[in-house]
Amino acid sequence: MVVPPWYPVPPSGYGGLEQVVAGLVDGLVDRGHRVTLFGAGPGHGTDATYVPTVGELQHERLGEALPELAHLARVRRWLDPARFDVVHDHTTIGPLLADRRAVPTVATVHGNPVGEYGDVLSHVSPSVGLVAISHTQRRLNPRLPxxxxxxxxxxxxLFPRKQVPGTGPVLWLARFSPDKxxxxxxxxxxxxGLPLVLAxxxxxxxxxxxxxxxxxPLLGPDVRVVFDADRETCLxxxxxxRCLIMPIQWDEPFGMVMVEAMATGTPVVALNRGAVPELLRPGVTGLTCDRPEDLPGALREADRLRPExxxxxxxxxxxxxxxARGYEAVYRRSLTRPHATLVEPVPVR
Known part of the structure; x- marks a missing residue:
C-alpha cells in the first residue's frame, strides 16, 4: 500500500485519502492479508507493517513534485516480487511510473480524471488497473483503463453517534476553495436564519x-470560523x-465528509452535483437541491431526518x-493482467 508522503495514516486532521487507506489496510488485515504500508514520517496507526521512505512528513512541501517522486523511487527499489503480490498506489504520479515496477499495480484515482490529471492518466500503461471511487468519477473519463x-x-x-437530531449550528467542513x-x-x-460553523x-x-x-467579508455574528481543525474537533x-451543508461548485468525485457525517448520525444537505446522488438517500440520510436558492428550505427541514x-x-x-472486499476482488483480477518487469528490486530488510 503506497500513500503520498504528505500526511500520516490515519491523519491527525485533514486527510480524506489517508483516512480511507487506514480503514482499507485494517480491513484487509482482518481478512487475513499481509499488508505493508509505504509512507512518510515516524509512525502510523494501522495494523500493517510500516516502511517509511523518509523520516519526516512532507506536508510543508505539498504541491512540489520532487518529494513524491523521491518517495516513489525509494518504494520501487524495495518492491521485491518474492515478497509482494500487488502494489496498491494512492499517489498522483505513481500510476504513470507503475509499469517500471517489478510487481503488478492497482491505482486508486482520488481526483477528477479530467484536464491535466486526465492527460496523465491517459498515458498510464494498460497493465495498471485504475480504480474509480464512484461511478460518477468513472463516467467523466470512460476511456481510461x-x-x-x-x-x-x-x-x-470509530465514530461517535448522536441519538437524537442535532440542535447545533449547520456545519460546513472542507477546504476554503471556490469548489467547496x-x-x-x-x-x-x-x-x-440558522447559525453556521465554517471549519x-x-x-x-x-x-x-x-x-x-x-x-x-461575508462573516458576521451568525458565523463561527474554525481553521485547520484536528480529527477530534471535526468529529x-x-x-x-444540525446537518452538514455541501454546496459544492464542481463535480466532486466522492465527498468523504458526507459519509463521515452520516456515520455520526448527521444528515447532509447538498447541491445535486458530482457523486452526491450515489452517496445520499434523499429524504432519508439527506436532502439534495438543484439550485443554491433551494438550500435554505432544505436546511430548515433537515432536523426531521433520523440519525439512526x-x-x-x-x-x-x-x-x-x-x-476491503471490493479491493480484494480487484487485486485478484490484477494478477491475471499482463505485466512487464523493467527494473531489478532491492530486497527489503
Whole structure:
C-alpha cells in the first residue's frame, strides 16, 4: 500500500485519502492479508507493517513534485516480487511510473480524471488497473483503463453517534476553495436564519486567498470560523451539527465528509452535483437541491431526518469491511493482467 508522503495514516486532521487507506489496510488485515504500508514520517496507526521512505512528513512541501517522486523511487527499489503480490498506489504520479515496477499495480484515482490529471492518466500503461471511487468519477473519463469501482468507506465503530437530531449550528467542513462553496454556505444559512460553523483547511496560498478575499467579508455574528481543525474537533463538530451543508461548485468525485457525517448520525444537505446522488438517500440520510436558492428550505427541514437511518446507510454501503472486499476482488483480477518487469528490486530488510 503506497500513500503520498504528505500526511500520516490515519491523519491527525485533514486527510480524506489517508483516512480511507487506514480503514482499507485494517480491513484487509482482518481478512487475513499481509499488508505493508509505504509512507512518510515516524509512525502510523494501522495494523500493517510500516516502511517509511523518509523520516519526516512532507506536508510543508505539498504541491512540489520532487518529494513524491523521491518517495516513489525509494518504494520501487524495495518492491521485491518474492515478497509482494500487488502494489496498491494512492499517489498522483505513481500510476504513470507503475509499469517500471517489478510487481503488478492497482491505482486508486482520488481526483477528477479530467484536464491535466486526465492527460496523465491517459498515458498510464494498460497493465495498471485504475480504480474509480464512484461511478460518477468513472463516467467523466470512460476511456481510461478502469479495473473497477470501489466506493470509499469508513470504520463505523470509530465514530461517535448522536441519538437524537442535532440542535447545533449547520456545519460546513472542507477546504476554503471556490469548489467547496463556503460563501454559498454563508448565504444559505443566513437566508434560513440558522447559525453556521465554517471549519476549513486554510494553509495553502489559494485557500488563504479565497478566505480573505471572498469569505471573510461575508462573516458576521451568525458565523463561527474554525481553521485547520484536528480529527477530534471535526468529529465533535459533526456530532453537534444540525446537518452538514455541501454546496459544492464542481463535480466532486466522492465527498468523504458526507459519509463521515452520516456515520455520526448527521444528515447532509447538498447541491445535486458530482457523486452526491450515489452517496445520499434523499429524504432519508439527506436532502439534495438543484439550485443554491433551494438550500435554505432544505436546511430548515433537515432536523426531521433520523440519525439512526444515516448510521445504518453507512454501515450497509460504506463500511471498511465492504471496501476491503471490493479491493480484494480487484487485486485478484490484477494478477491475471499482463505485466512487464523493467527494473531489478532491492530486497527489503
Amino acid at each position: 478502469w479495473a473497477g469501482t470501489v466506493h470509499n468507506a469508513v470504520e463505523t465503530a 462553496g463556503p460563501e454559498v454556505a454563508v448565504a444559505a444559512c443566513r437566508a434560513a 476549513g483547511k486554510c494553509n495553502e496560498p489559494g485557500e488563504r486567498r479565497h478566505y480573505t478575499e471572498v469569505v471573510e 465533535r463538530l459533526l456530532v453537534d451539527a 437511518d444515516c448510521v445504518a446507510h453507512v454501515a450497509e454501503h460504506f463500511s471498511a469491511a465492504g471496501m
